[in-house]
Amino acid sequence: xxxxxxxxKYLVTQxxxxxxxxxxxxxxxxxxxxxxxxxxKFLKIMFSxxxxxxxxxxxxxNRFSPKSPDKAHLNLHINSxxxxxxxxxxxxxxxxxGIYTFGSGTRLTVx
Amino acid sequence: GIQVEQSPPDLIxxxxxxxxxxxxxxxxxxxxxxxxxxxxxxxxxxxxxxSGTKQNGRLSATTVATxxxxxxxxSSSQTTDSGVYFCAVGHNFNKFxxxxxxxxNVKP
Numbered sequence: 001x002x003x004x005x006x007x008x009k010y011l012v013t014q015x016x017x018x019x020x021x022x023x024x025x026x027x028x029x030x031x032x033x034x035x036x037x038x039x040x041k042f043l044k045i046m047f048s049x050x051x052x053x054x055x056x057x058x059x060x061x062n063r064f065s066p067k068s069p070d071k072a073h074l075n076l077h078i079n080s081x082x083x084x085x086x087x088x089x090x091x092x093x094x095x096x097x098g099i100y101t102f103g104s105g106t107r108l109t110v111x
Numbered sequence: 112g113i114q115v116e117q118s119p120p121d122l123i124x125x126x127x128x129x130x131x132x133x134x135x136x137x138x139x140x141x142x143x144x145x146x147x148x149x150x151x152x153x154x155x156x157x158x159x160x161x162s163g164t165k166q167n168g169r170l171s172a173t174t175v176a177t178x179x180x181x182x183x184x185x186s187s188s189q190t191t192d193s194g195v196y197f198c199a200v201g202h203n204f205n206k207f208x209x210x211x212x213x214x215x216n217v218k219p
Binding site: 031040041042043044045048050055056058088090092094096097098099100101102104105107 | 142144146148152153154155156159195197199201203204205206207209211212
C-alpha cells in the first residue's frame with residue numbers, strides 16, 4: 001500500500017490547458033504539501049495544508065489552486081498552463097514532528 | 112528565507128569508499144532533514160536531525176545547530192547509494208528550504 005500516492009505520474013499537455021494532479025496519503029498525517037522541482041533539481045515549497053486549512057502559500061501564481069477535500073487528500077489544479085510550469089511536482093505529508101514522506105512525483109511537460 | 116548551501120555539488124566515488132556531505136544554513140532552525148533522491152526520482156527521508164548525531168546502517172548524520180551546519184557520512188559506499196542528497200531546513204515543519212543537493216555517483 002503506497003503511503004503517499006500521486007496521479008498521474010506523467011502529464012504532457014499543451015499551453016493554455018487546465019490540468020489537475022491528485023494526491024492521497026494513508027498515513028493519517030495532518031499536514032500535506034506541494035513542492036516543485038525544476039529542471040536543475042531545485043525543490044521549492046508551493047503550498048502547505050494542515051487539517052484541510054491552507055497555512056503556507058509561497059507566492060505561487062494564482063493559476064495554481066490547491067484543494068483539500070479532507071486531510072488525506074490534497075489536489076493541485078493548474079489553469080492556463082505555461083511552458084515555465086514544466087517541472088516535477090511532489091506531494092508530501094508529515095506528522096507534527098515534520099518527518100516528511102514524499103509521493104513519487106508527477107512530471108508535467110507543457111508543449 | 113533561509114539560505115542552504117550544500118557541498119560538494121558533485122561527487123564520484125569508487126564502490127567501498129567513504130564520503131562526507133556538508134550542509135550549511137544561514138539561520139537557526141528547529142527542523143533539519145536529509146533526503147536521498149534515487150535515479151528514478153523518488154525522495155526518501157534519511158534522517159530527521161535538528162541536532163545531535165544519528166546512525167542508520169552505513170549512514171550517519173551530525174548536526175551542530177549552534178554553528179549552523181550538518182554533515183552526512185556515507186561509509187563503504189555502494190552503487191545503490193547513487194543519486195542526489197538533499198538537506199532541508201526549517202523553523203518549523205510547515206515549510207522547508209532545500210539545498211541544491213549533492214549529486215553522488217558510485218562506480219563499481
